Every structure is written in C-alpha cells, then in structure tokens.
Amino acid sequence: MDRVPILKIGDILLVSIQIDLQDQSVLALQEDLAERIVTTGARGVIIDITAVEIVDSFIGRMFATIASMSRLLDAETVVVGMRPAVAITLVELGLSLGGVRTALDLEKGLVLLNSRGVSRTAKALRDLR
Amino acid sequence: MTASGDTEIPIETGDDVVRVRQAARAAAGAARLSLVDQTKVVTAASELARNTLVYGGGGVARVSQVTDERGKAGVRIVFHDDGPGIPDVDLALTDGWTSGQGLGLGLAGARRLVDAFELETSVGVGTTVTVTKWRR
Numbered sequence: 001m002d003r004v005p006i007l008k009i010g011d012i013l014l015v016s017i018q019i020d021l022q023d024q025s026v027l028a029l030q031e032d033l034a035e036r037i038v039t040t041g042a043r044g045v046i047i048d049i050t051a052v053e054i055v056d057s058f059i060g061r062m063f064a065t066i067a068s069m070s071r072l073l074d075a076e077t078v079v080v081g082m083r084p085a086v087a088i089t090l091v092e093l094g095l096s097l098g099g100v101r102t103a104l105d106l107e108k109g110l111v112l113l114n115s116r117g118v119s120r121t122a123k124a125l126r127d128l129r
Numbered sequence: 130m131t132a133s134g135d136t137e138i139p140i141e142t143g144d145d146v147v148r149v150r151q152a153a154r155a156a157a158g159a160a161r162l163s164l165v166d167q168t169k170v171v172t173a174a175s176e177l178a179r180n181t182l183v184y185g186g187g188g189v190a191r192v193s194q195v196t197d198e199r200g201k202a203g204v205r206i207v208f209h210d211d212g213p214g215i216p217d218v219d220l221a222l223t224d225g226w227t228s229g230q231g232l233g234l235g236l237a238g239a240r241r242l243v244d245a246f247e248l249e250t251s252v253g254v255g256t257t258v259t260v261t262k263w264r265r
Binding site: 001021023024055056057058083085086088089093095 | 143144146147150151154164165167168169171172175176179224235237238239241242
C-alpha cells in the first residue's frame with residue numbers, strides 16, 4: 001500500500017495526492033493527518049487533488065471526514081484543484097460534499113485560510129509577492 | 130453488439146479495485162469517450178469493484194470495448210461475484226441505503242453514471258452487474 005506524504009509549511013499541512021488512491025491508503029491518510037495536526041499544532045490543511053482523476057464515494061467521504069476531524073482538532077481544511085469532470089461526476093453520484101471547503105487552486109486555498117485568520121503561513125506567503 | 134479487447138481482472142484486494150479503474154480508463158479512452166464520460170464510467174467502475182470486494186467477498190471484473198449495430202463505440206464492464214447475493218434489489222438501489230459501512234451511494238450512484246445498468250442476483254449464489262457507457 002502506498003502512503004500519501006504530508007508536507008508541513010509553517011502552520012499549514014499540505015497533502016498533494018499524486019497516486020491512484022486505494023481504500024487502505026485513504027484510511028491511512030486520515031489517521032496520519034490527525035496525528036500530524038496534533039503533533040505540529042497546524043491550523044490549516046490543504047488537500048490538493050489537481051492530479052486526482054476520479055473521486056468516488058469512498059474518497060469523497062474521506063474529504064468530509066478529514067474536514068470534520070481537523071475542525072475538532074482546531075484546524076481548517078480546504079480541498080483544492082478539483083477537475084471539472086470530477087465535480088460533474090460527484091454531483092451525479094449524489095455526493096455534494098456540503099461540509100467541505102473548496103478552492104480552485106492552491107493559491108486560492110491559501111488566500112481562503114488567510115482570510116479566515118487561520119494561518120500565518122498563508123499571510124507570509126502572500127506578503128512575499 | 131460486438132465486443133473486443135476483453136481484460137479480466139480478479140478483485141481480491143484494494144489494489145485490484147485500482148486496477149479495475151485503470152482498465153476502465155484505458156477502455157473508455159480507446160472508445161474515445163469524452164473526458165467527463167470517461168470520468169463517470171471510471172467512477173462507476175470504482176464503486177462497483179468495491180461492492181464486489183466488500184459485499185461479494187471478491188470476484189472478477191471483465192472490461193471490454195463494445196460496438197453497437199450502428200458502429201457506435203462504448204465500454205462495457207461486467208462485475209461478478211459468488212457472494213451472498215442481494216435479498217432486496219429495490220432497496221439496494223435506493224439512495225442512502227446501505228447494508229455495510231458505506232454511504233449507500235454505490236449501486237444507485239453507479240447506475241446514474243452509466244447508460245445501461247443490469248443487475249442479476251440470487252441469494253446464496255452471487256451477483257452480476259453489467260454497465261455500459263456509449264460514446265456520444
């Protein structure tokens with residue numbers, strides 16, 4: 001089973017999914033992320049799915065679970081980079097992901113976390129520009 | 130309808146579900162489905178392969194490229210297991226109903242994502258689900 005790496009940038013954890021996710025990898029990622037939020041004290045989580053070709057009900061549920069779980073651990077989650085075909089398919093599948101915050105790309109995700117006062121990293125990265 | 134390029138994939142582990150997705154993607158691409166339709170049929174394949182594994186106790190998927198009598202191309206995937214079968218098919222096809230820990234979107238959701246959906250099941254014998262997606 002492949003594990004998805006979790007990168008830390010300041011007070012944000014960045015998860016960029018680059019593999020074809022099987023269910024065990026999804027469950028491992030949820031557990032790894034909960035652990036890392038607590039050990040790092042991260043305030044924001046960004047899940048980048050730019051490279052993800054399909055989101056089925058299991059993967060979609062992972063986004064909702066991670067969003068709820070991180071909220072309990074005092075962190076905000078944003079899912080970024082969803083492909084148009086994935087969005088169309090998710091709606092038809094019946095999964096609206098109501099409780100999951102999304103942004104079109106990584107940059108907009110950082111802006112979103114910053115605007116909510118969640119992350120100093122997001123602000124620092126923006127000030128660099 | 131004629132079929133070609135059959136690929137048979139055993140479904141025994143989570144990695145096999147990923148293999149079914151990849152075979153579905155390859156066949157949908159070869160049949161030149163639009164990107165949205167490829168995504169839909171691959172997503173349906175992922176749901177049904179997981180059902181075969183989790184509820185059917187494992188089984189097999191057969192992925193084929195098909196052509197109808199007017200020459201239209203498509204992809205067809207047959208999922209088969211020798212598992213416990215589905216006692217109440219109407220209930221199993223209801224959105225939100227689940228016998229396990231899923232969301233209850235698998236069967237009903239997969240049916241919405243394809244053009245043709247056939248389900249044959251017999252309690253104690255097994256289940257066969259056949260889905261087809263045509264090029265528009």
